[in-house]
Amino acid sequence: TRPINVTILGSGSWGTTVASLVSGNTPTLLWSRRAEVAEEITSRQTNSRYLGDHRLPASLAATADLADAVARADVLVVGVPTQGIRETLEAAAPHVRPWIPVLSLAKGLEQSTRMRPTDVISECLPGHPVGLLAGPNIAGEILEGKAAAAVIATPDPDIAASLQPLFSSVRFRVYTNTDVLGCELGGVLKNIVAIAAGMADGLGVGVNTSALVISRGLAEITRLGLAMGADPATFSGLTGLGDLIATCMSPRSRNRRVGEELAKGRTIEEAVEVLGQVAEGVKTARSVVELAHEHGVDVPICEEVDAVCNEGRTALQAYRGLVRLRPGS
Numbered sequence: 653t654r655p656i657n658v659t660i661l662g663s664g665s666w667g668t669t670v671a672s673l674v675s676g677n678t679p680t681l682l683w684s685r686r687a688e689v690a691e692e693i694t695s696r697q698t699n700s701r702y703l704g705d706h707r708l709p710a711s712l713a714a715t716a717d718l719a720d721a722v723a724r725a726d727v728l729v730v731g732v733p734t735q736g737i738r739e740t741l742e743a744a745a746p747h748v749r750p751w752i753p754v755l756s757l758a759k760g761l762e763q764s765t766r767m768r769p770t771d772v773i774s775e776c777l778p779g780h781p782v783g784l785l786a787g788p789n790i791a792g793e794i795l796e797g798k799a800a801a802a803v804i805a806t807p808d809p810d811i812a813a814s815l816q817p818l819f820s821s822v823r824f825r826v827y828t829n830t831d832v833l834g835c836e837l838g839g840v841l842k843n844i845v846a847i848a849a850g851m852a853d854g855l856g857v858g859v860n861t862s863a864l865v866i867s868r869g870l871a872e873i874t875r876l877g878l879a880m881g882a883d884p885a886t887f888s889g890l891t892g893l894g895d896l897i898a899t900c901m902s903p904r905s906r907n908r909r910v911g912e913e914l915a916k917g918r919t920i921e922e923a924v925e926v927l928g929q930v931a932e933g934v935k936t937a938r939s940v941v942e943l944a945h946e947h948g949v950d951v952p953i954c955e956e957v958d959a960v961c962n963e964g965r966t967a968l969q970a971y972r973g974l975v976r977l978r979p980g981s
């Protein structure tokens with residue numbers, strides 16, 4: 653039988669890492685919107701902007717030709733930042749073969765619509781089975797060969813099971829789940845809490861306070877998820893608590909680093925500039941707060957992060973807001 657061709661859209665740190673993983677199992681093509689990045693990956697096996705001098709597998713091919721990249725795909729993986737998904741898929745749609753499964757790697761909400769990435773994908777590519785790959789997966793650690801696990805969530809369990817071997821390796825264990833909503837919300841919401849955790853640690857709080865931010869953050873994630881119809885058990889798994897812990901603790905997390913920069917007294921614009929990469933939580937915080945209010949859910953940590961990202965509140969003011977006792981919450 654013919655091998656399964658996988659195309660990954662987006663050559664950022666995670667898109668490139670997932671492409672590297674998959675290329676060990678099946679023919680894999682990575683699409684970059686920048687021709688020079690595609691060229692560097694194919695000819696030198698590096699992606700220096702995102703992954704320094706790390707050597708990528710020689711079997712990994714890259715291209716900047718979107719139409720050609722998607723036309724070959726038996727499985728399509730969407731690894732562009734959330735705010736770029738619609739534009740990328742609208743351009744790709746005429747060339748995508750019918751019925752092929754599409755997996756999202758994105759952990760944000762579309763600002764203009766408040767939609768989850770899998771819903772944006774379904775709207776751009778109607779008729780395709782759509783799911784996601786998520787979990788506590790700091791790209792740099794996975795490239796270094798450190799063990800990790802993730803979840804493929806699709807509404808149809810047979811589709812997740814058929815995709816599982818393409819993404820698995822001896823050090824990357826892939827589980828399956830049918831709670832797409834719960835798995836996706838965990839990844840979206842933990843980024844907001846990680847900004848709060850970065851601010852708190854940057855201000856020099858104790859471990860007790862960090863644990864307060866993480867555990868009350870999990871309470872906010874679970875409450876909103878429950879109100880939206882997710883399975884509450886999902887939030888104590890890899891895509892919920894697991895990803896929350898990894899992102900709040902890792903010095904490599906982009907969202908956590910934004911929080912740390914804010915704690916040094918930088919503005920949100922300066923913090924984003926210093927990072928030089930997309931931290932999804934910055935553009936998603938407002939959408940999460942609006943969504944929570946729409947569902948009548950109290951999210952005090954997300955509100956503080958939203959005020960810092962969008963209203964000029966300082967990390968110190970947010971910290972005072974975070975530790976203020978709120979009866980009943």
Ligand code: 13P
Binds near residue numbers: 788789790843
């Ligand atoms: P950052 O986007 O904050 O780097 O988080 C990475 C991540 O989602 C780990 O699972």
